[in-house]
Amino acid sequence: MNDAREVVVLRYGHRPGRDDRMTTHVGLTARALGADRVIFPDNAGQSAETVRGVTDRFGGPFAVELRDDQKAIVRNFEGIVVHLTMYGERVQEVEEAVREAVGLATDGEAGGATGAASTPRDLLVVVGGEKVPWALYERADFNVGVTNQPHSEVAGLAVFLDRLFEGAELDREWADADRRVVPEATGKTVVDADGDPREKGGDGGDGSEDGTAAGDEPDDRD
Numbered sequence: 001m002n003d004a005r006e007v008v009v010l011r012y013g014h015r016p017g018r019d020d021r022m023t024t025h026v027g028l029t030a031r032a033l034g035a036d037r038v039i040f041p042d043n044a045g046q047s048a049e050t051v052r053g054v055t056d057r058f059g060g061p062f063a064v065e066l067r068d069d070q071k072a073i074v075r076n077f078e079g080i081v082v083h084l085t086m087y088g089e090r091v092q093e094v095e096e097a098v099r100e101a102v103g104l105a106t107d108g109e110a111g112g113a114t115g116a117a118s119t120p121r122d123l124l125v126v127v128g129g130e131k132v133p134w135a136l137y138e139r140a141d142f143n144v145g146v147t148n149q150p151h152s153e154v155a156g157l158a159v160f161l162d163r164l165f166e167g168a169e170l171d172r173e174w175a176d177a178d179r180r181v182v183p184e185a186t187g188k189t190v191v192d193a194d195g196d197p198r199e200k201g202g203d204g205g206d207g208s209e210d211g212t213a214a215g216d217e218p219d220d221r222d
């Protein structure tokens with residue numbers, strides 16, 4: 001959602017079957033909360049298809065990539081690497097430093113007394129699955145904890161992105177959507193891109209609460 005820098009989310013590790021829903025939701029959360037691109041491990045093709053489908057219907061821009069070289073992606077990333085981990089520094093204490101490092105600092109945060117904005121840099125936000133290698137902790141410019149309590153990659157990512165963008169991502173516009181949800185106190189109204197009603201009181205026509213179409217995702221509750 002930024003002109004001069006790219007915010008990329010890397011899902012590190014994926015266990016087919018067991019992690020399908022979580023990996024899909026990492027992608028949906030990255031898209032909805034302002035990242036430009038998500039990278040999934042190449043064994044997460046089902047999740048990639050689901051997130052691409054949501055982007056086709058609800059808009060973008062947002063890119064989904066499948067890669068098998070996660071270690072190399074992190075090692076060679078030319079920009080700032082944030083690794084989300086319960087062991088990291090408290091997000092509320094480092095968010096300003098992260099914004100400054102990638103050139104997202106608002107007036108008064110950056111540049112000390114001059115208030116000058118810092119140079120835009122790309123940002124890689126890494127979330128793990130089962131286990132991540134120690135090398136990731138060492139390569140990361142920031143190891144960041146969203147609380148130092150164990151929870152989930154989806155929750156950690158959501159809070160981190162919202163802190164990074166200071167809430168601005170909530171107001172973003174979506175390009176090339178073929179449908180849009182009309183926010184309302186009660187009801188589920190979805191209209192076509194041109195504003196024509198699709199299904200008043202319905203669910204957008206795909207039968208699912210999150211737009212991922214019933215049956216798209218294997219159920220990995222365990």
Ligand SMILES: C[S@@+](CC[C@H](N)C(=O)[O-])C[C@H]1O[C@@H](n2cnc3c(N)ncnc32)[C@H](O)[C@@H]1O
Binds near residue numbers: 085087130145151
């Ligand atoms: C099931 S957890 C694995 C827990 C792992 N032992 C760790 O280092 O956080 C999966 C992922 O959720 C994210 N996560 C869990 N708790 C977090 C927290 N408190 N702050 C930030 N990220 C968290 C991390 O990216 C982690 O790799």
